[in-house]
Amino acid sequence: MFRTALRNVLAHKARLLMTVLAVMLGVAFVSGTLVFTNTISDAYQKSSAKGFDRVDVAVQPRYQDSKGDKVGKEAELTQALLKKSERVPGAASATGVVTGFTAIADKHGKLIGGGWQSEGGNYWGANDPRYPLTEGHAPHGRNQVLIDSRTAERAGYKVGDTVRISVDGPVLTPVISGIFTTDDGNVAAGGSLALFDTPTAQSLFGKKGTYDEIDVTAKAGTGQSALKSQLDQALPHRLVETTTGQKLADDQATAIAQGMSSMKQGLLVFAGIALFVGTFIIANTFTMLVAQRTRELALLRAVGASRRQVTRSVLVEAFVVGAVAGVAGLAAGIGIGAGLRSLLGSFGATVPDGPLVITSGTVATALAVGIVITVLAAWLPGRRAAKIPPVAAMSSVHAKATTKSLVLRNTIGALFSAAGVAVILAATTMNGSDGEAPMGLGAVLLIIGVFVLTPLLSRPLIAAAAPVLRVFGVSGKLARQNSVRNPRRTAATASALMIGLTLITGMTVMAGSLQKSIDKMASSAIRADYVVSMANGNPLSPDVARKVAATDGVTASSPLRNAPSRIGGETEYLTGVTGAAIGELTDLKVDQGTFTVSGTKAVVDEDTAKSHHWKAGSHFTAHFQDGEKATLTVAGIYEGNELIRGIMLDDRTLSPHLSDPADMQVMVKTADGASAAAKDKLVTALGANPAIKVQDKQDLSDDIAKMFTLMLNMVYGLLGMAVIVAVLGVINTLAMSVFERSQEIGMLRAIGLDRTSVKRMVRLESLVISLFGGVLGIGLGVFFGWAAGELLGTKMPTYELVLPWTRMALFLLLAGLVGILAALWPARRAARLNMLTAIKAE
Secondary structure, eight states, rough: OOOHHHHHHHHHHHHHHHHHHHHHHHHHHHHHHHHHHHHHHHHHHHHHHTTTTTTTEEEEEEEEBBTTTTTOOOOOOEHHHHHHHHHHEEEEEEEEOOEOOOBBOTTSSSSSSTTTTEEEEOSSSSSSSSSSSEEEOOOOSSEEEEEEEHHHHHOOOTTTBBBOSSSSEEEEEEEEEEEEEEOOOHHHHHOOOEEEEEHHHHHHHTTTTEESEEEEETTTTTHHHHHHHHHHHHHHHEEEEEEHHHHHHHHHHHHHHHHHHHHHHHHHHHHHHHHHHHHHHHHHHHHHHHTTTTTHHHHHHTOOOHHHHHHHHHHHHHHHHHHHHHHHHHHHHHHHHHHHHHHHHHOOOOOOOOOOOHHHHHHHHHHHHHHHHHHHHHHHHHHHHHOOOHHHHHHTTOOOOSGGGGGGHHHHHHHHHHHHHHHHHHHTTGGGGHHHHHHHEEEEHHHHHHHHHHHHHHHHHTTHHHHHHHGGGGHHHHHHHHHHHHHHHHHHHHHHHHHHHHHHEEEEEEHHHHHHHHHHHHHHHBSSSSEEETTTSBOOOOBHHHHHSSSSSSEEEEEEEEEEEEEEEEEEEEEOOOOHHHHHHHHOOEEEOOOOOOOTTTHHHHHHHHHOOTTOOEEEEETTTHHHHTEEEEEEEEEESSSSSEEEEHHHHHHHOOOOOEEEEEEEEETSSSSSSHHHHHHHHSSSSEEEEOOOOOOOOHHHHHHHHHHHHHHHHHHHHHHHHHHHHHHHHHHHHHHHHHHHHHHHHHHHOHHHHHHHHHHHOOOOOOOHHHHHHHHHHHHHHHHHHHHHHTTTTTTTOOHHHHHHHHHHHHHHHHHHHTTTHHHHHHSSSOOOHHOOOO
């Protein structure tokens, strides 16, 4: 039986090729994801570990927790603590570390590093071992700076050039005194690093006389643990905590692995979808192969093979196919992993150097996935074949499944579909995250139900295409009959395409609706012409708000200054605004009271008011960072949104209690409204700062649109794998269907159907099946998009369903194109059949 199974695999190489390709693509996606994420994770871990080579113990400030009415804050690492650290017996040296956001502009004034990875720090002494100099000398004063070699190379800077730099507000124009090399992971990932002398860094980053961290190196013969113990005894435990360099490296490696985990899981979800779609193709292929070999299997039963042996022979074939697909998929996956890594460079991101990481787990996963998926998909066809009575099969008495035999399947499908719809509708009535799990469960039940019902749905939906098919005469009529001849096969072929289009359509509906709701939110909540903020989301210097207010043409402006406070034993963030101007800059719906912000009068969003049981006129006590307190009055309660929410009070009430005030953004209204001239005035007033964004409402919407567009393009690309697998499924089904109908096609040719008509018949059959899958997928996608939107609407009052008709038409057109392309080879093969040979075929 084993030899027979192997001989069957070799005898049907062409028929099984598409199955191997379908499995291989799914396995390649899985193994490529594992290779890519393992390679990136390993490169970053090794790169970050180098950064801790010169740190034996790190002394870090301990956060003083919020207790009672006291606002929590971080302890300060003073010069005295640095000296104490340096004097412990096992310490060789101690270095004070200061870090903060630092934007570097290129020679055209554009920000280098994208903002999020633009860092700055201090260069310790005249020769800092952390940052080996390749050119120049250490910086001295505010007019000198060091930049990393990668940034210098990308921007074309050299020692002696003047560079534009911004920390949190004003633009600095220091001279590059030197260039250094670094193992910093952010720099390796395309960011930038600028270094000042220590006093300048402390001043620029708001750390006058203090440090963010103290790195201590051990004397020869002193271990990290011993040095840590000595530091713990010498330093005040309530102010600082100590961590060994090895622990820091391990924690960093864990953090990197966790960060890559979410990416890995996301990619594996799409790989799973591709494999799930591939499962239909495998099951379809083996069902057809078994049907074609009914007499052969019956003969094996007649000469003594048991049912188990027949089933096992089919499973052995599946094992061989799965093993070949697994090996090929692993090889392709290694190529995909290497390609994805190279692709990062085309997006401007670089990765630390390192080899491709191909673990034994990746190899085992690739082979296991290929073999297990194929064997499981082939088990049911093999079991079904073994049940056919030998005499019936050899006499061709065994009939194909009729519509009546689908009654049980249709009943099960209807129950699953009804349960799925009911659960989804119930989830739409729930609040926010409470409905997420039921929504997911309902979606799974509905997809299973529709898949089970697809044979039943195929008849009426394909019959709807009959008027169009009549235009093509006999070819169209035959194509429609062939499409519904075997409902199970049609269903399995169409379902593969249906799943991909369901996900693509659902994501498109959600993205378009979210974009519309956020646009609506911005236009309804903000009256300001411009919003000024940092490129990386960090706080702005208070100087920015002052410069904006003094700019010619500005009629109203207000910073949004955030600060923590303690209210009723809980931490609540207060937002300081210019009380006299905030009403002109926002358009928030007030549910109770009036929108009055002045003195001790504050306005509160409805969620915060509800959590504290406040109403208009309620009084509450706020405890500030400096330990002082004030009794505030709720003047009004407004409807908050994703852009504006929380407790707003007058900046003149809040700022005196802040030691280091910082603004998240500044809202601006100008005399002539939003215009290119007004924007230029603001940009010029802020010194053409590369780190500061000046955005009108359209810019804010465009920023959000970019995020959704990027997300959608990623989803389209990833789900494209599932669509490719679905195409292979259509090709495979048609090719084997042509083989099955060789005698029938020969008879049609003999009675006058020419080659062109045969090609047209196969193409129309493929087109109808693909459009059937497309209609089901788009319909389900719209339903899921609507349901998910209803859930989001509980958190976002401005949510509005938007149906992307143009894109849905494009998706349907794509489904039709898939059908036409998939039919090219099978149609050509059918037309080239020798009619006499085909008539004699069994």
